Amino acid sequence: MFVKLDLSKTNCYIGEPVVASYKLYTRLRSESLITGAPSFNGFSVSDIDLNSNGSATIEKYKGREYNVYTLRKVQLYPLQAGNITLDPIVADNKVTFLRREYAGSQSGDLFYDMMRDFANETSPVGSVIEKKVTLKSEPVIVSVKPLSEKNKPVSFKGAVGKMEITSVLEKNTITTDDAGNFKITISGEGNLQMVNAPKVVWPDGVDGYEPKVTEDVDKMSVPMKGSKEFVYPFTVGKAGTYKLPAISFSFFEPEHGKFEERQTEPIALNVIRGKGNPGGTLVNAAGEESTDDGMSWGDKGLIFSGAGLVLAFLFFYVTRNRNVAAREDVSRQVKPAMPASALSSNTPAYISYNPLAPAYRKLQEKDSKEFYCTLDTSLKTYLAQKLKVPVEALTRKRLNEELDKCGVSLHVSLMVNSLVDHLERRVYTPDPGDEALDATYQKAAEVVSLLDKQVTF
Numbered sequence: 334m335f336v337k338l339d340l341s342k343t344n345c346y347i348g349e350p351v352v353a354s355y356k357l358y359t360r361l362r363s364e365s366l367i368t369g370a371p372s373f374n375g376f377s378v379s380d381i382d383l384n385s386n387g388s389a390t391i392e393k394y395k396g397r398e399y400n401v402y403t404l405r406k407v408q409l410y411p412l413q414a415g416n417i418t419l420d421p422i423v424a425d426n427k428v429t430f431l432r433r434e435y436a437g438s439q440s441g442d443l444f445y446d447m448m449r450d451f452a453n454e455t456s457p458v459g460s461v462i463e464k465k466v467t468l469k470s471e472p473v474i475v476s477v478k479p480l481s482e483k484n485k486p487v488s489f490k491g492a493v494g495k496m497e498i499t500s501v502l503e504k505n506t507i508t509t510d511d512a513g514n515f516k517i518t519i520s521g522e523g524n525l526q527m528v529n530a531p532k533v534v535w536p537d538g539v540d541g542y543e544p545k546v547t548e549d550v551d552k553m554s555v556p557m558k559g560s561k562e563f564v565y566p567f568t569v570g571k572a573g574t575y576k577l578p579a580i581s582f583s584f585f586e587p588e589h590g591k592f593e594e595r596q597t598e599p600i601a602l603n604v605i606r607g608k609g610n611p612g613g614t615l616v617n618a619a620g621e622e623s624t625d626d627g628m629s630w631g632d633k634g635l636i637f638s639g640a641g642l643v644l645a646f647l648f649f650y651v652t653r654n655r656n657v658a659a660r661e662d663v664s665r666q667v668k669p670a671m672p673a674s675a676l677s678s679n680t681p682a683y684i685s686y687n688p689l690a691p692a693y694r695k696l697q698e699k700d701s702k703e704f705y706c707t708l709d710t711s712l713k714t715y716l717a718q719k720l721k722v723p724v725e726a727l728t729r730k731r732l733n734e735e736l737d738k739c740g741v742s743l744h745v746s747l748m749v750n751s752l753v754d755h756l757e758r759r760v761y762t763p764d765p766g767d768e769a770l771d772a773t774y775q776k777a778a779e780v781v782s783l784l785d786k787q788v789t790f
Contacts, residue, residue, distance in 0.1 A: 335357075336355065336422060337356050337394075337470055338422070338471065340353055340419075341555070344476045344478070345477060346478050346493065347411050347478070349411065349587040350409065350410055350555055351410075352407070352555055353409055353419060354406045355403070355405045355422040356401050357401065358394060361428050363426045363429070365402070367424050369421070369469070374417075375411060376409040376410060376411055378408070380407050380408075381407060389401055389402050404424060408552070411477040413477065414478060416477075418474050423468070431461055480493075485592055486594045487581075488532075488582055492523060492583070492585070493586075494556055494584060496519055496525075496528075498595045500517045500577075500598075509570060510743070517531055517597075525558075528561050530544050530563045531580050536575050536577065538571055538575065539567055540570075540744065542567065542750075543565075543754055543755045545754060569604045576600070582596070689708065689712065691710075692707040693774065701770060708777055712780075716784075733750070736749065740787065741787050742787065745784065752777060755773065
């Protein structure tokens with residue numbers, strides 16, 4: 334008996350799948366347990382379900398037939414070029430033998446009945462003996478070729494296989510009060526699990542946010558087949574007609590060793606003015622100028638007068654509180670100030686401490702993994718305190734409900750959700766780039782600043 338590694342190929346490109354099957358070949362009855370699993374360093378790994386029921390296949394190896402059991406089967410996608418060694422698998426086996434002297438004393442049907450029931454431990458005491466043996470497969474080298482730099486498209490981000498791209502708007506007409514959704518779908522076969530969100534160059538006047546990513550991929554097929562969907566929320570502040578750009582996507586096709594590029598068509602977007610964003614004037618039945626919200630300028634005069642009184646009261650209240658706070662600061666120590674370099678350009682002066690300070694320290698240390706974990710925790714703690722909700726109860730549904738109750742604008746709500754999505758992804762797949770860490774922190778600081786402006790209780 335022995336353990337052997339079978340590979341579907343030993344030469345491939347970066348991102349091209351290799352199937353590795355670790356098999357136990359035996360002509361003996363045994364019980365096996367894997368005690369040393371391979372690490373697969375240098376590969377993205379997806380296990381293939383064996384649907385094992387303990388049955389064996391029959392294979393001939395070097396002229397002899399063996400019962401073959403598959404211990405593990407995986408689909409490997411190389412992440413780097415070079416010769417990569419696949420580690421061996423280690424299996425402990427308990428093998429049961431029939432004593433020679435006992436077998437020699439048996440004849441006829443009794444002997445064959447005993448052999449038939451051998452695995453069921455029905456043999457007489459003393460007739461069998463157990464041996465333990467540790468088996469280890471031989472390491473195997475996979476030669477991974479780099480992707481050519483020749484004719485590599487600007488849009489190439491590591492996709493390998495055969496794929497297509499489509500884009501569509503959830504609604505082609507929205508109002509300035511709405512959030513739109515721009516959906517991009519990449520489908521086909523290859524390393525779909527490693528395909529990243531395509532870059533969208535938003536037209537002037539359209540504010541786009543981080544996409545929500547979903548996938549429908551059959552990980553049992555080789556290569557993987559299915560689709561990956563990216564839904565980008567966006568808002569538009571001004572009515573008009575806009576054109577969302579064509580999206581370019583490219584992949585490397587390993588069968589012919591060349592790059593392929595696909596592109597969607599541009600999409601027209603019609604934006605009409607919403608009720609919360611009044612524009613030009615109309616003339617109503619009484620001959621007074623009015624906006625499309627139905628209020629005359631006479632009515633608005635009363636509103637503006639009332640607003641003036643409210644503003645005067647707020648000015649008095651804020652001035653009084655500032656004076657009180659200044660006196661209290663003499664007798665107590667204030668919270669540590671937020672470092673100037675940690676503030677967003679939109680951060681107001683009245684924020685006297687930094688709720689993201691732990692993440693800021695990790696940012697200074699350039700520790701990408703700890704930075705994303707710490708920023709995710711700090712942001713959720715801040716949101717829970719700001720919205721007066723226990724952290725453990727702050728589900729995505731509850732978060733949006735509380736933001737809505739507090740009157741947080743759609744623009745800021747989308748920013749919060751986009752940031753939370755981004756952090757939850759980066760906790761598991763950190764981006765080590767200094768610029769990416771700094772940009773993420775600045776987004777978080779801006780979200781804190783905007784929420785402090787809009788949620789004041």
